[in-house]
Amino acid sequence: MFSFTVRSFFQKLVTLFFISVISFLVIYLAPGEPSQIDPLNPKFTPEDLQRFRQEFNLDKPLHVQYYLYYKNLFTGQLKSWKDNQPVMAKINERFLNSLWLFIVGTLITWCLSFPVGINAAINRGSFSDRTSTLLAYVLISIPSFFFAYILIIFVVQTFHVPVIGMQTFGMTGAGKLYQAMDRIWHLVIPSILGATGGIALLSRYVRAQMLEVIHQDFIRTARAKGLSADRVYYSHGLRNALLPFVTMFGLILPGLIGGSVIIESIFAWPGMGRMAFEAILARDYPIILTINFVAAVLVLIGTFISDLLYMVVDPRIRL
């Protein structure tokens, strides 16, 4: 266990190094420079351009820029090119906003997909099984931006509540209860959208896993003992079908960043995805690179946690 941890840590460190190199090269070697973002602006004189390039080390060789970028990142000195604010502070602030979406979305995913998947597996071939299968495919296939607009039309016309942004403008004077309700209404649609793909995939996995387990010998034995159906399925079956999902706890970490770009842009949600989108529009390289780096770190931590959980949950697995 200890040797696995150490070995895996160093492997991941090497991977992270290559990721940092590749993402740096991809962004810095692309044609066009951030200093050319607004070439027609008459206020942006050649002297300004020179100062800009000097200020952000753009006139130095590539490897020096790489070194300076990661030195600044790790010492917390990294500044956004757009507004000169420290990058980590900006990301931190947005991260907390995204965290809400992520937590609610994950809760919705896990609470919905398990009952649906287990039900589909137990009643295999029934009407509910086929419906949930088709629905899962529809949820995977629906473009999130289209689904977002359907939900907006539905919620706005049925409940008459505003849904764009994190809260309604001018609610600061209202009572605590009103404010809380307002926040919840704003949270619901984006987190449902964030959960759609997850619900579809996870319910399919649960169904497949459960199907595999309930065709095994120990389930037949449990049935033959005369146990009730609930006990057979939930106590004997589900416990064995759960193993892969415990490990999925680690793998959902990267969901904090990936995939939220479109949803956060539509709902004007001040989170990581929206910040990434704005940074791309403004060619704010430090922010783009740092978000990429944070995402990669989250993926690596996630796989590490899931590897560890594999071992803890299932002692048969040796790594």
Add this chain to the structure above:
Amino acid sequence: MSSARNRVGIEMRMKADEQDVNKLSQGLAVEVSRFSEAWRIFRKNRLALWGMVIFILFFVVALSGLVLTYGDDPVLDPSKVRMPEKLLAPLSTVNREMVAPEDWPAFGVYLLGTDDLGRDVFARMMQGAWVSLTVGFVAVGIAVAIGLVLGGIAGYYGMVKVRLVYLLCAAALCAASVFLFSGQGRGAVYVSLGALFILGLSYALLRHGEDSLLYRVLSFDTIGVDTLIMRFVDIMLCFPAFFLILTVVAILPPSIYNIMVVIGLTGWMGTTRFVRAEFLSLREQDFVSAAKVMGISDTSIIFRHMIPNAIAPVLVSATIGIASAILTEAGLSFLGFGVPPPHATWGNILSDGKRFLFDAPWLTYIPGLSILVIVLSFNLFGEGLRDALNPKLRKR
């Protein structure tokens, strides 16, 4: 008529049965081709069958869309602006007094309405269908090609170790291309000359001094090919895919080819893993050993014997990959980074229409539902293929 056809069918079946009986009497198994076996299973899956029907229909529509909207004076003009006719509902007829006859849509009817510039949404959808189709197929084609090559190498030559000299040369070439891209041509020349020198040196040493220390250092086995490729796959999997595609597409000049290439270059990891796994298991099987013993060349073994056996999961993941490539392109177009205007894609029709969500909902529903139906059909078709082509699932 139908009874006659039935009789022909029965006769044919009887003939087939006779052949089967003959085979069985000779102690041979009944011949069932792989395709007909797969088709027998696939046919039972009604959803997958529908998926295939829509898949073929979409192909026809996209091709006719290309033909009808192509050229200087197309039948369906997707970029004709008619200001008096803006935001008309589907199936409304053209106002023959306000619009000049040469600007009328086909048959004088806007089948799917018009957008905020009075452009015919039907024509734009037809044009966008071709974009979706090509983006899906080209991107997945690139991904599958890379995946087949890398996965094949990792699976077949995985045990081979890379010598230090090759690693040095590869690193030097990478550095050279970096120099080249960052506009320092002289550096690129120096580094690639260095790489050539190392290569030439090791070759000369191979001819003359095999015992020398330098040769031993240069031919030192470093790392397995398999490890190298799979580590690279791991690295690529750590990037948040959509964010990476968005970044690169936003930085590069807007063009449909860039989008195809970028989606393809970020989507090959799954195929690589499948192909490697298949190759690893195939390599140990008897027919491959037999082929090796017969002295058949590696190329022939790989392309004639192994790839046909490993292609099934690749086909499945390619079908599903097309679906996700179409979704990705639509997402990029929606965010404004897709195919540059005035070319229409389903994503940018929806993106333009979202401002009129409550006044002209068809501008949202028509492209949205089309994307949904097409992606759904690809997904269902792919899943059906997986069940039909996977021999392990047949027993159940």
